[in-house]
Amino acid sequence: MCEVVHMMRLFRCISRYALSGLLLLLTACAQQPPAATAPPPPKVTVSQPISRDVVEWEEYTGRLEAMESVEVRARVNGYLQSIHFKNGVSVKQGDLLFVIDSRPYQAELERAKADLGLATARLERTGKDLARAQMLVRSRAVSEEEVDTKISDQRQAQESVQAARAMVNAAQLNVEFTQVRAPISGRISRHFVSIGNLINGGTTQSTLLTTIVSLDPIYCYFEADERAYLKGMRQARNGDRTNGRAGKQPVYVGLADEEAFPHQGYIDFVDNRLDQNTGMITGRAVLPNPDLLLAPGLFARVRIPAGGKYKALMLPPEALGSDLSQQFVFVVDNQNLAQYRKVAMGPIIDGLRVIRDGLQPDDWVIVKGVQRAKTGAKVDPIKQDSAGSQPSPPAEPERTAQKTNSGR
Numbered sequence: 001m002c003e004v005v006h007m008m009r010l011f012r013c014i015s016r017y018a019l020s021g022l023l024l025l026l027t028a029c030a031q032q033p034p035a036a037t038a039p040p041p042p043k044v045t046v047s048q049p050i051s052r053d054v055v056e057w058e059e060y061t062g063r064l065e066a067m068e069s070v071e072v073r074a075r076v077n078g079y080l081q082s083i084h085f086k087n088g089v090s091v092k093q094g095d096l097l098f099v100i101d102s103r104p105y106q107a108e109l110e111r112a113k114a115d116l117g118l119a120t121a122r123l124e125r126t127g128k129d130l131a132r133a134q135m136l137v138r139s140r141a142v143s144e145e146e147v148d149t150k151i152s153d154q155r156q157a158q159e160s161v162q163a164a165r166a167m168v169n170a171a172q173l174n175v176e177f178t179q180v181r182a183p184i185s186g187r188i189s190r191h192f193v194s195i196g197n198l199i200n201g202g203t204t205q206s207t208l209l210t211t212i213v214s215l216d217p218i219y220c221y222f223e224a225d226e227r228a229y230l231k232g233m234r235q236a237r238n239g240d241r242t243n244g245r246a247g248k249q250p251v252y253v254g255l256a257d258e259e260a261f262p263h264q265g266y267i268d269f270v271d272n273r274l275d276q277n278t279g280m281i282t283g284r285a286v287l288p289n290p291d292l293l294l295a296p297g298l299f300a301r302v303r304i305p306a307g308g309k310y311k312a313l314m315l316p317p318e319a320l321g322s323d324l325s326q327q328f329v330f331v332v333d334n335q336n337l338a339q340y341r342k343v344a345m346g347p348i349i350d351g352l353r354v355i356r357d358g359l360q361p362d363d364w365v366i367v368k369g370v371q372r373a374k375t376g377a378k379v380d381p382i383k384q385d386s387a388g389s390q391p392s393p394p395a396e397p398e399r400t401a402q403k404t405n406s407g408r
Contacts, residue, residue: 041378044369046332047385049313049359054349055305062222062253062285062302064294066213068184073208074100074201075177080193087190090292091212095182098191098209100199102178109171116164123157130154177201186214187292213296216289220253220265222302223280235307251285254301255294261303263287263294313359314352319367320345329359330366330373332381338366338373 078100085097130150182188189211193199199207224232248268252261265287274281285302287294320327320343327345330338341363346354359365364381366373373379 041336041380042369042372043380043382044330044332044338044366044373046364046381046383047315047319047367048364049315049355049361050352051311051313051361053309054312054314054354055309056307056347056349056354058224058228058304058306060222060224060302060304062220062300064287064296064298064300065219065221066186066215066296067217067219067286068186068214069296070183070212071208072097072180072183072210072212073206074098074180074199075206076100076105076174076199076201078102078104078178078199078201080195080197080199083191083195085188085191087188089188090215091182091185091188093182093185096179097182097188098180100178100180100201102175105171105174105178109168109175112164112167112171116161116168119157119160119164123154123161126150126154126157180209182212184212184214186212188212215292215295217265217286218289218294218296220251220285220287220300220302221282222285223278223282226274226279226281229274229281231306250305252303253285253287254303256299256301261301263300267304312346312349313355313361314349315355315359315365316351316367317348317353319365319370320353321370330370330375331359332364332366332379336378336381338375338377338379340375341365 080098081101082099083097084099085091085095091097130153133146133150191210192208197207199209201207248266251265251267253263253265254261255263265285267283268286269284271282315329319329321329327343329341329343331341333339341358343358344356346356348354364383366379366381367384369379
């Protein structure tokens with residue numbers, strides 16, 4: 001009987017402890033936080049590459065120079081008598097610019113004309129003497145030796161006339177040189193010498209009177225490096241580009257205050273060697289300048305087509321990422337998974353980056369939110385057209401498939 005009572009007490013104690021443990025377990029389970037839910041996929045904007053006909057360009061820095069530039073110097077000595085132009089105006093070839101005192105040269109001209117008259121009179125006299133001697137020699141009134149002397153005298157008189165005439169021409173030129181005229185048409189500088197100053201002319205140390213530069217057309221000189229030179233020559237050899245030496249390759253020029261390149265011309269000269277010190281080769285373009293806006297000495301931006309027109313795929317620059325030495329984009333597949341895609345880049349044209357390799361026209365590329373994408377991770381894409389005008393509602397292929405299955 002005692003054993004039965006002892007067993008009943010033991011059973012009640014075990015039941016009491018089991019119930020307490022169960023209550024503690026239920027309390028602990030009730031106090032545990034709920035399981036964390038997965039975050040939604042990041043929203044990104046995707047777009048297909050823009051397909052466009054483009055032309056790649058090479059840009060250089062150039063400087064404008066006049067096609068013709070002349071330092072106006074006197075050819076004769078004398079005192080400056082008058083100036084016949086306004087500083088900085090446009091002049092035409094042959095316009096009178098300066099006048100040097102011509103009185104000494106006019107006197108020299110008169111003396112030369114007088115010497116010519118004396119030589120002409122002597123020639124007439126020797127001619128008559130020769131004719132008279134030739135008549136007398138037939139009757140043997142004069143000797144043959146005397147006739148030969150008369151012939152020699154006439155020849156000397158003829159040469160004297162030629163020399164005197166040359167002196168007249170030289171004196172006439174000196175008189176003409178006292179009037180300094182514009183050798184070319186263009187814009188003239190200021191006069192460097194005032195009236196009354198003595199002018200030295202006719203030598204390498206002649207007095208500089210002014211300068212004239214031509215303006216229309218005008219040259220633009222620029223320099224290209226070795227890579228650009230080799231690329232251009234190979235393209236010209238393959239027929240993909242006009243040879244600057246052989247043809248009129250188009251060129252476009254913009255000034256410092258111009259955004260675009262409104263001045264069009266052509267290349268007419270490429271130097272025959274590269275500079276050994278700089279590794280650059282000089283090219284020259286000819287630009288029409290009817291409004292005379294372009295002036296010698298101005299800096300200019302020069303743009304040259306680096307080949308023909310071709311179809312290119314283009315993306316906004318913010319769509320590309322850089323991974324050490326290579327560039328990449330994220331392409332979203334039909335499961336809304338971001339896929340890493342290595343690409344080869346070209347130049348930026350009209351604000352868009354040319355993609356040479358690595359993309360297809362129908363690929364959907366992440367153009368906004370690239371930093372939120374990871375390789376193989378799911379994203380929530382918002383599609384926009386290639387021009388990037390307005391986004392369209394997101395396409396959810398997986399959700400659509402789930403709704404279809406649940407409808408069945």
